[in-house]
Amino acid sequence: MTRTTQALVIGFLGAVLLRLSLGDGYLRYVSEWMKWPLVATGVVLLGLTAWMLLRPVPEDGSKDGSAEDGPGHKVPAMTWLAILPGVIVFVASPPSLGAYLAERRAGDPVAAAPDAEILPLPASDGPVDVEVAEFMWRAGVEDGSTIEDRDVRLTGFVSTDESGSWYVTRIAIACCAADATASRVRVEGHADVPPRDSWVAVTGRWVVGSAPGAESETAIEATSVQPREAPANTYQ
Structure with a gap:
């Protein structure tokens, strides 16, 4: 997973949080008072995404942590699992708890x-x-x-x-x-x-x-x- 891909995964999760919290979708999962903490978290994740995409690339890759810039700092492939909750929300949209x-x-x-x-x-x-x-x-x-x-x-x-x-x-x-x-x-x-x-x-x-x-x-x-x-x- 490259640095760009990492950033896009984080941005995707931030977008999911904002989509849920700026509508009524978050009420299926958490209490109403958590709306603004979720909005803040989504904004922080999108800000982190922008920083990861725009920061300069180190010449030796020693502090980057991406597979393409530093072979000794590979990110595990299981990191892809981080997008599963967001995919489920977009595709399946689980209903509220009920009977x-x-x-x-x-x-x-x-x-x-x-x-x-x-x-x-x-x-x-x-x-x-x-x-x-x-x-x-x-x-x-x-x-x-x-x-x-x-x-x-x-x-x-x-x-x-x-x-x-x-x-x-x-x-x-x-x-x-x-x-x-x-x-x-x-x-x-x-x-x-x-x-x-x-x-x-x-x-x-x-x-x-x-x-x-x-x-x-x-x-x-x-x-x-x-x-x-x-x-x-x-x-x-």
Whole structure:
């Protein structure tokens, strides 16, 4: 691999980072707060590429590190593997995490309720939008008093289990997809199961007594289920 080729590989990776971070593509892999660190990294890589291409070539090649300028400083051929992640992003564009992960982590512990006082839901003439994870921990504290007899709307994607039950589900990440955790609420009162991984808004009321850790799981008695477009950021 020559010095020019090394520079182009680095530039390619920088271009991939900028392409992902200046759009919504990066949200499939990392948390939203990482946008600007990724942009900065992409700019640095492109700047390094320009420096490698424009710097003078040493006459003896002793400090170059390229195969063509210094036979004692060859770069391993495996360096080509560095472009594979970028090629995969351009060609395959892996989707966001969804039902496959959620169904396999159904038994994982759910996020604990915050230590702060659990405030009641705001007054509203219609259903109150509540995050799936929040709905679960509200069900598990104060005997569910903050959501009992309240109309709520949960938005998420559809996952299922072996018994045929289906769930409105969300995945949360702290940093990147590797630390993803799933929260899901079983939907009752709606016989038609929407397509797996499709996004829905479920309006209804908490099934009294259902909570995280209980045999029945956290559940909502649905009065309506409406299809939704997947948001740009699918993670909570």
